[in-house]
Amino acid sequence: MNKYDKLQREIKKFLKEYLTEKQIVSKPIIYDDRIIEEIYVDNVLIIINIIIGEHMSDIILDAFFGGNSELYENQSITIRLHNIPNEEMQSVNIIKAFKEIYPKFEKMVKYYKILKEL
Secondary structure, three states: OOOOHHHHHHHHHHHHHHOOOOEEOOOOEEOOOEEEEEEEEOOEEEEEEEEEOOOEEEEEEEEEEOOOOOOOEEEEEEEEEEOOOOHHHHHHHHHHHHHHHHHHHHHHHHHHHHHHHO
């Protein structure tokens, strides 16, 4: 059991509920300091990586286009958050930031995919 167990459980529960409409590749992978989720959106692999640090936490979203072709590309966005001393509020802070950035990232992925197909 690590010091982030409760926080990780809350984030994992949120991701499961939030991503119900998405094509999930596998269950979230949980390490000591991170949660990794893989999903497909319009046949584009998106990897969600939430890293929990002592003073800062990161939300990293990566989209991979054309995985096995010469036209392989990826798009990425990272958000860095200062950790809140109150563990209850830290999960709220991470979830709120994710809810703000993920829809924008997904739109960017869809738009970028359309541009690549032109």
